[in-house]
Amino acid sequence: MLWRALLLALGVLAAPAVASGQQLNLTISPLLVTFPTTDPDTAPVLSAPPVTVQYRVRGNGNRPWLLTVQASGDLISGLSRIPASAVTWVATPAPPFRAGTMSSTQAQTLAAGNGNVNPTTTGTVTFQLTNSWTYDAGLYLQTLTFTLSTP
Amino acid sequence: MRKTLWKVGLSTAAVVLLSSSAAYAQLATQNINATAVVAARGRITLTGAINFPDTDPFGNPTIDAAPLTVQALARVAPGASVSLTVQAGGNFVSGTDQIPIGNLSWSSAGAGYNATGTMSSATAQPVGNWTGPGANNGSQTYTLLNDWAYAPGNYSVTLTYTLTSP
Amino acid sequence: MNTALVTSAVILLAVVVIEAQRGITVLLVNLPAQARLSFSTASVTFPDADPTSTPLVASVPVDLTISVRARVQTNSQVTLTVQSTDDLRSGVTVLPASLITWTVTGSGFTGGTLSRSAPQLVGRWTGSGVRVGAQNYRFENRWTHPVGIYSATLVYTLASP
Numbered sequence: 001m002l003w004r005a006l007l008l009a010l011g012v013l014a015a016p017a018v019a020s021g022q023q024l025n026l027t028i029s030p031l032l033v034t035f036p037t038t039d040p041d042t043a044p045v046l047s048a049p050p051v052t053v054q055y056r057v058r059g060n061g062n063r064p065w066l067l068t069v070q071a072s073g074d075l076i077s078g079l080s081r082i083p084a085s086a087v088t089w090v091a092t093p094a095p096p097f098r099a100g101t102m103s104s105t106q107a108q109t110l111a112a113g114n115g116n117v118n119p120t121t122t123g124t125v126t127f128q129l130t131n132s133w134t135y136d137a138g139l140y141l142q143t144l145t146f147t148l149s150t151p
Numbered sequence: 152m153r154k155t156l157w158k159v160g161l162s163t164a165a166v167v168l169l170s171s172s173a174a175y176a177q178l179a180t181q182n183i184n185a186t187a188v189v190a191a192r193g194r195i196t197l198t199g200a201i202n203f204p205d206t207d208p209f210g211n212p213t214i215d216a217a218p219l220t221v222q223a224l225a226r227v228a229p230g231a232s233v234s235l236t237v238q239a240g241g242n243f244v245s246g247t248d249q250i251p252i253g254n255l256s257w258s259s260a261g262a263g264y265n266a267t268g269t270m271s272s273a274t275a276q277p278v279g280n281w282t283g284p285g286a287n288n289g290s291q292t293y294t295l296l297n298d299w300a301y302a303p304g305n306y307s308v309t310l311t312y313t314l315t316s317p
Numbered sequence: 318m319n320t321a322l323v324t325s326a327v328i329l330l331a332v333v334v335i336e337a338q339r340g341i342t343v344l345l346v347n348l349p350a351q352a353r354l355s356f357s358t359a360s361v362t363f364p365d366a367d368p369t370s371t372p373l374v375a376s377v378p379v380d381l382t383i384s385v386r387a388r389v390q391t392n393s394q395v396t397l398t399v400q401s402t403d404d405l406r407s408g409v410t411v412l413p414a415s416l417i418t419w420t421v422t423g424s425g426f427t428g429g430t431l432s433r434s435a436p437q438l439v440g441r442w443t444g445s446g447v448r449v450g451a452q453n454y455r456f457e458n459r460w461t462h463p464v465g466i467y468s469a470t471l472v473y474t475l476a477s478p
Binding site: 180181183185186187190224229231285 | 472
């Protein structure tokens with residue numbers, strides 16, 4: 001009996017979370033987002049080309065869903081850094097998308113809602129960087145991780 | 152659950168990007184125009200006093216005053232002539248008594264200063280001549296003829312110096 | 318009974334796993350070295366004055382405000398210099414550029430004497446940033462200067478060697 005119970009539990013764990021759980025799909029493009037190069041007097045804020053966020057939530061009933069974004073660290077070029085918090089964004093459609101400020105320590109809410117999102121819905125995020133003469137010259141990079149979840 | 156498939160692509164892109172170096176701008180320039188205005192002007196500086204103490208004409212037929220320091224400052228065009236003259240306002244006067252101004256003469260020292268001269272109230276007398284801008288320093292020592300015919304009194308006269316450049 | 322309890326507990330554990338999907342993008346910011354130099358005015362004038370009463374003539378305006386904006390590699394030096402293209406010239410008459418001197422206000426700025434033969438240091442800093450200061454120019458006024466209106470072009474150069 002015990003062996004049968006354990007086998008049953010393993011079967012529950014091994015099967016895809018479809019019949020009894022939510023199904024989440026998330027696609028981010030492009031892979032690389034490049035800010036334009038302009039001096040701070042001309043452009044005190046730099047705007048990157050828009051990032052497309054395609055997401056789908058199924059089997060969620062009336063429960064909440066959450067889309068967050070977090071930087072893996074500050075923008076880095078050798079020894080030089082630009083704080084992640086210098087990056088902000090605006091997003092559409094609002095709601096469920098909302099504007100925000102990047103963080104490397106805590107995931108920031110990009111969009112939130114309740115229930116299902118079906119069919120796949122597209123949002124657009126435009127990242128902006130405060131342009132400053134105090135930044136060192138360099139080629140700065142950082143990874144942003146988007147997470148779609150149903151907490 | 153779908154697995155993200157772009158981790159490999161990300162690594163490749165990151166390697167390509169990190170291998171390129173940022174451009175290094177070196178220079179910005181700007182011009183400012185500077186202008187200095189130097190206009191024609193002149194200044195005469197006289198230091199000292201011309202006093203002739205009372206002395207016995209028998210032993211002192213002439214009386215010398217202490218030297219007068221003269222500075223003729225002129226800012227003129229290159230090669231322009233500069234002249235300094237002096238003219239008396241009349242004779243020496245003490246009440247109704249007079250001493251002829253022609254009894255007053257001088258000797259000078261300094262580059263461009265005339266060696267001697269005799270005062271006049273009718274015409275300006277040359278003191279010095281120069282060419283071009285500069286500070287022309289010299290001195291004058293005035294001499295008064297000491298005559299028994301002078302009536303006692305305190306005599307005075309005004310001398311006017313004029314610096315000109317045509 | 319115990320078997321049923323164990324079964325229930327295992328199934329319960331299976332359904333509390335949080336569902337999540339992740340996506341990634343990479344931000345790229347290319348900040349090349351850049352510089353911008355700006356002044357409060359494009360010209361300064363030394364008015365005529367009596368050399369005895371005013372041996373040093375202040376420029377008009379009195380302050381030449383300078384804004385230095387530079388974005389450079391970390392810890393790179395940034396220098397601002399000035400050099401006259403010629404002596405002060407009025408027709409064929411020339412006065413030495415060295416008759417013009419300056420004092421300054423503002424951190425990193427340096428006083429000096431104008432030269433036509435070599436750039437003279439006006440300011441020196443380290444790293445990127447915005448620096449604002451002012452130069453106060455003076456012209457040495459002499460009775461020996463021939464009459465004229467003298468001019469020269471001052472070339473300011475901002476560099477990160």
